Amino acid sequence: MDARVAELARRLGETGYLCDDDLATVLFLSLEMGRPLLLEGEPGTGKTALAEAIAEALERPLIRLQCYEGIDATQALYDWDFPRQILHLRALEAVSGGASAGGRGDVEEAEKSLYDERFLLARPVLAALQQSPAVLLVDEVDRADDEFEAFLLEVLSTYQVTIPELGTVQAATPPTVVLTSNRTRELHDALKRRCLYHWIDHPGLDREVAIVRSRAPEVSAELARQVVQVVQQLRQGSDLLKPPGVAETLDWGRALQHLGTVELDVETAALTLGALVKYRDDAERVRAALDRMLAR
Numbered sequence: 001m002d003a004r005v006a007e008l009a010r011r012l013g014e015t016g017y018l019c020d021d022d023l024a025t026v027l028f029l030s031l032e033m034g035r036p037l038l039l040e041g042e043p044g045t046g047k048t049a050l051a052e053a054i055a056e057a058l059e060r061p062l063i064r065l066q067c068y069e070g071i072d073a074t075q076a077l078y079d080w081d082f083p084r085q086i087l088h089l090r091a092l093e094a095v096s097g098g099a100s101a102g103g104r105g106d107v108e109e110a111e112k113s114l115y116d117e118r119f120l121l122a123r124p125v126l127a128a129l130q131q132s133p134a135v136l137l138v139d140e141v142d143r144a145d146d147e148f149e150a151f152l153l154e155v156l157s158t159y160q161v162t163i164p165e166l167g168t169v170q171a172a173t174p175p176t177v178v179l180t181s182n183r184t185r186e187l188h189d190a191l192k193r194r195c196l197y198h199w200i201d202h203p204g205l206d207r208e209v210a211i212v213r214s215r216a217p218e219v220s221a222e223l224a225r226q227v228v229q230v231v232q233q234l235r236q237g238s239d240l241l242k243p244p245g246v247a248e249t250l251d252w253g254r255a256l257q258h259l260g261t262v263e264l265d266v267e268t269a270a271l272t273l274g275a276l277v278k279y280r281d282d283a284e285r286v287r288a289a290l291d292r293m294l295a296r
Contacts, residue, residue: 004028008057016215017046017053018207026198027054036156036177038192041200044245047180050200051137054176063175064137065124067144073151076125077161085114115165125155132159132175142181146188152179153191203246205232211246212253219253226264227253231276233293234286241279251275266290 001009001021008031009024019027027050030037039047055062065076092110128136138152155161156177160170179195181187203211205228212224219227228249235243244252255275261268269290273283 001025002028011057012050012053013214015053015056017049018203018211018214019050020203020207023050023198023200026196030196031176033196034174036179036195038179038181038187038195038197039200040181040183040197042202042243042245043182044247045200045202046246047178047200048137048139049246051135051139051178051180054178055135058133058135058176060176061131061134062137063124063128063131063134064139067138067140067142067148069143069145071144071148073148075123076148076151077123078126078163079121079123080115081119081121085119088114088119117166120163120166126161126169128175128177129159129161129169129171132171133173134175136175136177138177138179140182141179141191142184142187149188149191153188153194156191156194202232202235205229208232208246208249212250216250216254216257219257220262223256223261223264224253227256230264230269230290230293234277237289239285240277240282242277242282244276248276248278264294266294269294 002025005021005024005028008028009019009021012019012024012027027037029035039050041047051064052062054060089110092113122130124136128134141149141152144152158170159174160168162168179191202208205225208228208231209221209225212219212228213221216224231244231249231252234240237243252272252275255272256264256268259268259272270287273286277283277286
């Protein structure tokens with residue numbers, strides 16, 4: 001592995017994020033080339049956590065844009081602080097002698113003052129451009145619609161936006177951009193071409209044990225391995241509505257640790273399934289399989 005890639009992986013590891021060589025390499029290239037990084041994978045595989053780890057490792061602010069159905073450019077860029085603008089107008093009226101003062105000043109100047117930068121509410125994309133160097137996380141971009149995706153493509157191409165009342169805002173240093181997708185729909189090729197791409201799989205047994213030990217050191221090594229062994233078996237089966245991700249593995253390990261569990265047994269596992277699976281049908285399936293999975 002390139003020494004610079006290894007150094008990046010080491011810095012991420014210090015934050016508790018353990019990545020394999022492939023992920024460390026594509027992340028390194030994304031940083032070096034100034035290209036957004038598109039991460040796809042099943043929920044719970046650590047896509048969002050990677051953006052958080054990058055911000056911590058690079059000591060940069062993390063600015064998060066959570067995408068959802070119906071989100072538009074305004075909600076990503078900026079808004080005007082309407083209540084403060086009203087207060088400002090009232091203050092101008094008071095200073096100029098009230099509404100009865102017909103020739104009290106320049107109306108155009110008063111209107112112009114309403115769009116001063118102090119009344120601007122920067123949303124995540126604009127905030128990232130203003131505060132960069134920063135890490136901009138565009139989370140679950142697959143939930144947004146095509147129009148919003150096109151808007152993102154434009155912003156990520158120029159790293160600038162235009163506010164009609166104020167002018168153009170361009171990032172002095174392009175932010176580090178991480179986009180995540182759970183692949184609920186296929187993203188457009190144009191957006192993918194703009195990014196470097198990596199599919200994040202669930203980690204193997206040894207890596208996941210290491211992740212648990214890194215992120216939740218209070219969980220003993222033996223308990224962590226037992227927990228991960230069960231989780232890995234659940235993922236291998238295809239009958240769960242929502243197989244547990246790494247986040248659920250960590251939750252389950254921590255829950256068991258809180259109960260003082262030293263060795264995982266069927267009874268304790270059944271009592272704590274709420275930390276591991278989130279559907280009633282899944283809980284019933286797992287409960288029915290615990291005897292087999294925890295057989296000694």
